[in-house]
Amino acid sequence: MNETQVTVVGTIVGEVRHRQVQDGVEVVNFRVGSTERRLDRATGEWTDGGRLFLNVTCWRRLASGVVASLTKGDPVVVTGRLNTRSYEVDGQRRQSYDVEAFAVGPDLSRCTARLGPGARATDADPGKSAHPGMTDAGSGVDTMDGASARGIAAVAAAA
Secondary structure (H helix, E strand, O other), X not given: OOOOEEEEEEEEOOOXXXXXXXXXXXXXXXXXXXXXXXXXXXXXXXXXXXXXXXXXXXXXXXXXXXXXXXXXXXXXXXXXXXXXXXXXXXXXXXEEEEEEEEEEEEOXXXXXXXXXXXXXXXXXOOOOEOOOOOOOOOXXXXXOOOOOOOOXXXXXXXX
């Protein structure tokens, strides 16, 4: 079966909603908005183009990481499976675009991030990171100070 995979660069435009389904599996939902920017060669100025809003769903460990790390207004990069839903409101046919995310992270071209205590070690070697090139808290990673409990802090860069 073919599925449409997308990567969207945008901003979280609504609250990050966290819940658990009946079997205890964590789910996070949020909306991401992306506005196209184009350079008008005649004037030399940047102008806004089309806008895209997507509903994003994250499951299990990704859901835990998102709820611990990101909030409304954070710039993000979302990769996942694109789905469309058709529905009717007051006799008008509408469509909604949804992404079931495989990966979500801060957009480092518009913010900074620090790895925190959320990095998980492998079972075989507790001192070794589960992700190549990353080290666990206490072994070289800059961690957040007490002002923020978020595992990855995405802080919007000043424009």
